[in-house]
Amino acid sequence: MSTTARVHAARHGNRVRRSWWRTAIGVVLTLVMLFPVYWMVNVSLTPRTAIRAGRLFPASPTLEHYAIVLREQLPHLLTSVVVGLGTVALTLVVAAPAGYALSRLLLPGRRVLNFLLIVAQMIPAVVMALGFYSIYSRLGVLDTIPGLILADSTIAVPFGVMLFVAFMSGIPRELLQAAQIDGASHWRTFRSVVLPVSRNSAVTVALFAFLWAWSDFLFASTLNRGGGSLRPITMGIYDYIGSQNQEWGPMMATAVVACVPTAILLVVAQRYVAAGVTAGAVKD
Amino acid sequence: MWFVKTSSAAVLAAPTEADEVVVPPRARRRIRPTTWAALGFVAPLLVYVVVLYAYPLYENVSMSLHRFTRATYVTGEAPFTGLDVYREVIASPQFWTTVRQTTVFVVVSLVVQYVGGLALAAFFRRSFPLSSLLRALFLVPWLMPIIVSGTTWQWMMDADSGVLNRFLGLVGIDPVWWLNADHALASVTIANIWLGIPFNLVILYSGMQGIPDELYEAASLDGAGAWRQFWSITFPMLRPVSAITLLLGFVYTLKVVDIIWIMTMGTGSSQTLATWAYSMAFGKGSSAVIKYSEASVVGTILLVVALVMGFVYLAAQRRQEER
Numbered sequence: 001m002s003t004t005a006r007v008h009a010a011r012h013g014n015r016v017r018r019s020w021w022r023t024a025i026g027v028v029l030t031l032v033m034l035f036p037v038y039w040m041v042n043v044s045l046t047p048r049t050a051i052r053a054g055r056l057f058p059a060s061p062t063l064e065h066y067a068i069v070l071r072e073q074l075p076h077l078l079t080s081v082v083v084g085l086g087t088v089a090l091t092l093v094v095a096a097p098a099g100y101a102l103s104r105l106l107l108p109g110r111r112v113l114n115f116l117l118i119v120a121q122m123i124p125a126v127v128m129a130l131g132f133y134s135i136y137s138r139l140g141v142l143d144t145i146p147g148l149i150l151a152d153s154t155i156a157v158p159f160g161v162m163l164f165v166a167f168m169s170g171i172p173r174e175l176l177q178a179a180q181i182d183g184a185s186h187w188r189t190f191r192s193v194v195l196p197v198s199r200n201s202a203v204t205v206a207l208f209a210f211l212w213a214w215s216d217f218l219f220a221s222t223l224n225r226g227g228g229s230l231r232p233i234t235m236g237i238y239d240y241i242g243s244q245n246q247e248w249g250p251m252m253a254t255a256v257v258a259c260v261p262t263a264i265l266l267v268v269a270q271r272y273v274a275a276g277v278t279a280g281a282v283k284d
Numbered sequence: 285m286w287f288v289k290t291s292s293a294a295v296l297a298a299p300t301e302a303d304e305v306v307v308p309p310r311a312r313r314r315i316r317p318t319t320w321a322a323l324g325f326v327a328p329l330l331v332y333v334v335v336l337y338a339y340p341l342y343e344n345v346s347m348s349l350h351r352f353t354r355a356t357y358v359t360g361e362a363p364f365t366g367l368d369v370y371r372e373v374i375a376s377p378q379f380w381t382t383v384r385q386t387t388v389f390v391v392v393s394l395v396v397q398y399v400g401g402l403a404l405a406a407f408f409r410r411s412f413p414l415s416s417l418l419r420a421l422f423l424v425p426w427l428m429p430i431i432v433s434g435t436t437w438q439w440m441m442d443a444d445s446g447v448l449n450r451f452l453g454l455v456g457i458d459p460v461w462w463l464n465a466d467h468a469l470a471s472v473t474i475a476n477i478w479l480g481i482p483f484n485l486v487i488l489y490s491g492m493q494g495i496p497d498e499l500y501e502a503a504s505l506d507g508a509g510a511w512r513q514f515w516s517i518t519f520p521m522l523r524p525v526s527a528i529t530l531l532l533g534f535v536y537t538l539k540v541v542d543i544i545w546i547m548t549m550g551t552g553s554s555q556t557l558a559t560w561a562y563s564m565a566f567g568k569g570s571s572a573v574i575k576y577s578e579a580s581v582v583g584t585i586l587l588v589v590a591l592v593m594g595f596v597y598l599a600a601q602r603r604q605e606e607r
Contacts, residue, residue: 019412020412020413022412023412023413023414023418025407026407026408026414026415026418027414027418029404029418030422033421033422033478033481034424036425036433036436036437036440037424037428037436039436039439039447040436043439051445052444052445053445054447093328094328097325097326097328097329098325098328101321101322101323101324101325101326101329102326105318105319105322105325106319107319107322107323107326108319108322113326113329115598116333116337118594119594120337122590122593122597123341123539123587124538124539124541124558124583124586124587124590125539125541126541126558126562126565126586127580127584127586128337128340128341128344129562130340130344130347130561130576130579130580130583131339131340131341131343131344131347132340133565134343134352134576135339150336151336153336154337157332161329186318186321186325187321190325215428215429215431217430217431217545217546218541218542221545234429234431237431237435238546240435241435241438248439252436255432255435258429258432259429259432262427262428262429265427266420266424266427
């Protein structure tokens with residue numbers, strides 16, 4: 001081994017030792033940050049009688065609270081799935097073609113539209129809820145699932161359009177020109193070239209639209225208050241808060257179940273999310 | 285770089301793209317067919333914006349200019365009052381208290397989230413074993429439904445059995461009545477900071493990835509330590525990204541309802557403009573009587589602030605593009 005190589009190796013070893021140091025700090029920081037998440041899981045596994053003792057570990061873990069979730073929350077979970085899927089469908093149908101028009105076709109006034117989309121994301125949801133409430137009660141669509149889907153989609157549509165715009169303007173021009181030379185109409189080009197190429201960004205938009213609709217509390221608690229079992233899971237959890245004797249066990253168990261989409265998004269979908277991000281949105 | 289796109293991060297990257305489409309001269313001559321096609325593709329969005337944004341917002345503003353009561357929905361009568369309700373709301377004793385609490389909530393949340401996010405981003409800037417996994421885990425609070433975080437914090441802050449008070453007890457501090465009227469503002473701010481740190485981390489981290497490595501190499505050849513490098517390179521280079529992070533953070537914090545509502549129902553010192561509007565319209569928490577007009581007045585004020593911030597955002601973005 002030459003001297004330089006040895007020096008190099010020593011330095012490398014040094015750096016590795018230093019970065020394990022960083023890993024240790026990083027792990028501690030992450031544990032602190034995720035403590036509430038751990039606490040939720042902990043409470044959800046603690047027997048009813050032991051919850052107030054607040055032990056750091058579930059000494060005798062139980063699934064009794066999850067049994068209650070299965071008994072009480074299935075309709076809410078199902079409603080949330082339906083609302084989520086409806087929101088995804090609506091968001092994609094509106095956002096994908098608009099993304100194509102804004103990125104690839106010379107839409108007049110696209111700057112104004114871009115500005116409106118930015119502002120749309122800044123509008124307080126409570127303002128939207130007030131407006132929706134007034135309109136919905138006049139039209140008699142309060143406490144309906146389609147009504148909630150329409151409202152929930154407003155969280156995702158501006159984001160969806162912007163993500164599609166960012167991605168679709170990165171599609172090589174030759175690809176689209178080739179289609180046009182073959183005599184494809186704009187619609188044809190969109191359907192058989194643009195859409196298939198944009199699949200990953202569509203998945204990204206869909207995942208977030210689903211997650212946001214699934215997580216929505218504000219629209220559900222205003223536009224869907226009287227919906228009974230046709231209210232989403234967020235309201236299922238909220239019911240526990242309102243009840244006289246707060247049942248923390250079932251509540252935390254429901255909360256854990258309500259985190260399933262979050263977990264899926266983090267684990268399964270990383271690939272798609274990464275693809276959507278690196279392909280389009282990261283410009284410089 | 286895998287981290288999740290925020291809606292705002294998409295905003296950071298998206299809007300300039302469309303302007304880069306070069307118009308070949310041939311296309312210019314027959315612009316009409318393309319324009320028609322563009323209009324066709326964008327039509328669903330236009331309809332959507334009018335029906336699901338403009339209409340509810342119009343409704344909100346209109347309610348703020350009429351005197352709406354619960355009875356209005358039965359009788360259909362809501363006399364036009366102009367700015368009367370605005371005057372009443374601003375003159376009410378609650379208004380300035382709420383503005384002050386909102387300011388505290390927003391400013392403290394923003395500052396701590398930003399500083400925390402910046403420190404974490406700097407920590408994660410250079411990768412180390414497990415760094416991408418840990419960074420991914422940091423996103424969990426942000427991707428969890430807020431009802432979940434809110435209820436968990438509420439239980440952790442329970443005065444008798446909450447784990448926070450138990451920790452405090454270990455170091456000899458008396459139990460804190462976290463969620464009572466006096467401490468409610470501090471408690472919801474803590475929870476909100478926890479929620480907002482991932483967002484700041486993501487955006488600032490991606491901003492840091494854009495700073496060329498050569499700058500750091502040159503600085504360390506000159507003998508600048510990590511601290512010095514941060515203040516002379518990272519922080520100044522990050523200024524545009526910081527501005528946008530803070531601006532978006534401001535807008536997002538101002539409109540927060542759910543975390544506060546779930547933890548305290550906006551009672552006591554935790555009432556902000558947004559939760560006030562919510563409670564007046566939907567009649568729970570601190571306001572037992574339904575007051576649609578008053579609620580939409582507060583809502584319209586928030587809306588105007590959001591609009592102004594939209595313009596500021598656009599101006600900031602323009603300036604960044606010109607560089």
